């Protein structure tokens with residue numbers, strides 16, 4: 001991975017002016033008065049009652065009592081980092097946006113999130129991941145508030161509060177936390193076939209990423225690029241991770257949630273601290289305005305992708321995350337994203353979900369951050385100084401100079417002036433013709449809910465399909481109302497018969513062949529003539545939708561390999577694999593019986609920071625047993641066997657140094673392509689190659705990976 005030093009940029013410099021460094025400083029009150037004693041309240045006598053005049057205590061407690069703010073109504077759990085976007089292709093023909101011009105380098109802040117859980121919930125929930133980016137461009141902030149899944153559950157913003165109420169913990173008992181596996185979610189979903197496509201993604205391994213650094217990102221909606229002549233081009237934004245797209249198994253995800261619920265947050269933080277800066281390519285799918293109605297699907301319908309085989313993704317730039325926030329609350333928590341933050345050269349399309357979002361985000365930030373001045377918070381400030389006549393409000397920090405705060409004015413020579421008055425461009429909405437009656441209706445071009453869900457399912461490898469079936473079976477088994485299960489199976493039947501019957505088998509239900517009357521009744525509210533014959537799709541399969549690593553394509557950069565050791569382990573045996581892994585950018589982590597020094601066979605000690613008490617195989621990508629006088633202790637260690645067995649079940653690569661093979665006998669590890677023995681040949685390379693495939697999929701026969 002290319003290690004780029006975090007060069008300074010205008011946003012970094014701006015933030016620096018707000019950073020407070022307490023090193024070598026005296027303690028003060030909030031008003032700067034030096035504090036003499038920070039241990040004792042002011043009392044009438046040292047055993048007497050406290051005094052109300054203790055302004056030092058009042059100052060401290062008044063602030064403490066107000067430390068918490070309202071968490072985000074969705075996407076409350078998040079982790080973020082600073083970075084830059086560099087553009088290396090010329091797309092001036094499509095957009096005048098300055099930050100998308102070849103050679104432009106733009107500072108940005110990216111916040112990843114889960115959707116349903118509260119702020120303190122686990123990172124490994126089965127959920128969509130938010131992928132929200134604020135670009136600090138010279139023309140102001142542009143926010144691309146996307147997800148790691150390219151489609152959405154609903155087509156119209158009117159349904160958003162209902163969707164969120166259905167998936168969040170149920171209102172009577174506030175259960176379950178950060179999980180969609182409950183009645184209300186599936187009740188709603190089984191009445192809304194428009195969600196079928198996105199639910200398929202959410203039931204796939206995409207919803208349990210191995211790392212935030214190994215996820216794709218999508219702008220999701222169709223947006224518009226606008227060039228200097230005012231010509232519009234529809235666009236879909238894609239972020240393609242340099243480390244590939246990878247996930248954990250559901251069984252692992254649930255265990256990781258117990259062993260380290262900050263797994264993704266810590267992984268992102270540590271990668272950046274170590275200089276392993278995560279990178280994504282920025283890709284665009286460009287659709288000429290003339291082609292708006294050309295496809296079998298409607299490009300304004302957010303439940304549809306534009307298959308990459310139909311419109312290729314053109315790579316135009318690279319995003320690098322290269323700096324952790326200085327302070328979680330000030331930056332990550334107070335960051336306020338809004339799809340309505342647009343800059344010249346980019347505009348919204350008529351997608352009714354996108355249109356509805358434009359209101360919701362600004363409104364929620366006003367509430368969550370306590371008033372209309374949230375854009376003056378350091379993390380939200382544009383790098384170009386804003387100039388307008390907006391005044392006052394809670395927590396105003398800009399100090400407007402002079403007596404003029406209105407437009408037009410003559411006292412300040414008409415300033416701040418409108419761009420048009422000086423022949424400058426400024427933000428101009430794309431001049432698209434609009435004609436229509438005011439109606440609350442849904443276009444019938446939005447009525448095909450199953451073709452792309454089928455495309456997704458049929459584009460998956462057999463193992464990925466098994467995981468999807470497992471996920472539906474898990475979630476629907478948690479649903480207590482049998483009618484809801486049946487209603488959902490009727491939807492699955494419309495997508496793919498085999499999918500429906502395999503999930504049905506696990507639930508003891510024969511899938512109904514027709515949609516449930518309640519579901520139909522609901523769909524006909526939007527489409528009175530439903531069912532409407534879908535158009536023939538352009539493609540039946542799309543290779544880009546499968547995450548399975550193509551032979552020879554993988555990388556093991558930043559992957560972590562557990563070296564299982566006990567006293568007496570051989571340093572030479574450790575080093576043999578360690579150096580091979582480090583050459584590939586991976587990391588060897590010794591797991592020993594206790595923290596502190598561990599005796600080496602060759603004499604001397606090595607320091608152990610990770611132990612069998614704290615670290616489990618689910619936190620690692622592969623496992624190695626080095627040789628030495630440690631074999632006896634390993635043989636007697638049940639934690640060692642738990643480690644091996646779990647790594648094996650989760651289809652990870654395992655290596656055994658010469659003399660440790662016998663340890664396999666007491667485990668249920670069986671020799672296969674992913675179990676590498678140190679016996680002649682280039683075993684370290686074989687191990688690296690096995691890891692590059694991410695998982696040893698051949699090992700995964702049905703039910704080998706527990707649900």
Ligand code: HDD
Pocket residue numbers: 072073074075078111112113129130131132145146147151152156157160219220221302335336337353356357360361362364365
């Ligand atoms: Fe949303 C937050 C992504 C539809 C209303 N949304 C939020 C965040 C992400 C998304 C990544 C977290 C931003 C952050 O890190 O602070 N939302 C999406 C995507 C959608 C989508 C990709 C569909 C394509 N959202 C959507 C709709 C509405 C909202 C239709 C309402 C009409 N979303 C919100 C919100 C949130 C939010 C209530 C909660 C916290 C916040 O905005 O800042 O306004």
